[in-house]
Amino acid sequence: MKEYSVKLSILKTLSQGGFHSGEELGDKLGISRAAISKHIKGIQGWGVDVFSVQGKGYQLAKPIQLLDQGVLQNNLANNVELIPIIDSTNQYLLDRVDSLESGSVCLAEYQAKGRGRRGREWVSPFGSNLYLSMFWRLDAGIAAALGLSLVVGVAIVEALEDMGLTSVKLKWPNDLYYQDKKLAGILVEMSGQAGAAANIVIGMGLNLMMSEATQGITQPWASLFEVAKNQEIDRNQLAITMITTLHRTLDEYERYGMSGFVEKWNRLDNFINRPVTLLIGSKEITGIARGINEQGAVLLETENGLESYIGGEISLRSRQ
Ligand code: ATP
Numbered sequence: 001m002k003e004y005s006v007k008l009s010i011l012k013t014l015s016q017g018g019f020h021s022g023e024e025l026g027d028k029l030g031i032s033r034a035a036i037s038k039h040i041k042g043i044q045g046w047g048v049d050v051f052s053v054q055g056k057g058y059q060l061a062k063p064i065q066l067l068d069q070g071v072l073q074n075n076l077a078n079n080v081e082l083i084p085i086i087d088s089t090n091q092y093l094l095d096r097v098d099s100l101e102s103g104s105v106c107l108a109e110y111q112a113k114g115r116g117r118r119g120r121e122w123v124s125p126f127g128s129n130l131y132l133s134m135f136w137r138l139d140a141g142i143a144a145a146l147g148l149s150l151v152v153g154v155a156i157v158e159a160l161e162d163m164g165l166t167s168v169k170l171k172w173p174n175d176l177y178y179q180d181k182k183l184a185g186i187l188v189e190m191s192g193q194a195g196a197a198a199n200i201v202i203g204m205g206l207n208l209m210m211s212e213a214t215q216g217i218t219q220p221w222a223s224l225f226e227v228a229k230n231q232e233i234d235r236n237q238l239a240i241t242m243i244t245t246l247h248r249t250l251d252e253y254e255r256y257g258m259s260g261f262v263e264k265w266n267r268l269d270n271f272i273n274r275p276v277t278l279l280i281g282s283k284e285i286t287g288i289a290r291g292i293n294e295q296g297a298v299l300l301e302t303e304n305g306l307e308s309y310i311g312g313e314i315s316l317r318s319r320q
């Protein structure tokens with residue numbers, strides 16, 4: 001049995017709700033109460049809020065709906081792998097690009113080394129968010145990858161709108177925002193040579209019900225349950241919708257590229273017509289954000305007129 005299988009079994013029992021004693025959990029798994037207590041500490045280390053009451057046992061502070069490989073696979077044509085505990089779903093697919101078919105998906109409940117752009121950390125507590133990646137072989141090659149991350153962002157926001165989850169916005173090039181707080185990030189990574197088809201992995205981290213006590217995030221963040229107000233969100237259904245949306249968007253991008261895309265982006269741009277700073281290496285350029293152009297470059301109204309900026313090393317920051 002893998003080291004974390006015991007913890008997953010304990011979590012499965014706890015996710016049914018109510019209290020479960022160390023004795024009951026131990027009997028079920030054929031291990032001692034002391035061993036259960038050690039595993040509970042490990043589970044807490046994954047970011048799950050479990051508390052214990054003497055004489056009653058352990059309970060989850062908030063219910064968790066686990067992802068279900070069977071439900072996901074039955075509702076998707078894609079090849080789906082749910083790997084509950086992983087380093088990074090993007091890395092998992094990148095390591096296997098030679099044997100995967102386009103559209104293959106990897107999902108996780110917890111990432112030990114979830115990452116954002118330029119190696120920054122993506123904080124990935126167990127069972128409270130969505131972490132998913134899709135592999136795609138892009139005939140247009142690596143030059144088309146920036147456009148891809150913009151197009152995917154718009155499609156995801158539109159899919160949320162279709163579910164009645166409105167007011168989600170975009171920050172160039174790869175973030176979803178809600179009320180000026182980061183709700184999700186999209187990370188496009190690739191392997192391949194210039195001129196040849198590119199092996200692309202598109203990863204998305206979407207916060208659903210992350211605990212306020214979560215450590216390690218250095219900027220304001222939001223969860224989808226704030227956006228949803230009282231509407232219930234089924235995690236498996238949401239994952240299915242996100243995967244279907246990603247697949248459809250990649251198909252369409254291969255066929256139509258970015259035609260007609262600028263207006264769609266600009267409607268959802270969180271910073272349009274607001275004062276911003278662009279960070280390009282050690283250089284800072286200030287101006288008013290004016291959305292994007294047809295190449296997917298960010299537009300900035302500066303003292304020198306309207307300027308466009310494109311490239312992977314640029315970060316946009318609000319000045320308000
Ligand atoms: P940019 O990409 O424009 O430089 P960014 O600061 O958001 O913007 P990214 O690399 O895109 O940087 O994302 C990683 C950052 O996101 C981390 O430095 C952290 O502050 C934040 N972050 C990490 N995990 C989460 C999370 N689960 N939810 C929201 N924000 C997170």
Ligand code: BTN
Nearest residue numbers: 088090114115116117185203205
């Ligand atoms: C960002 O905002 O910079 C992008 C964050 C992307 C996070 C997702 S979670 C699933 C996939 N696996 C990773 O390691 N990162 C992406």
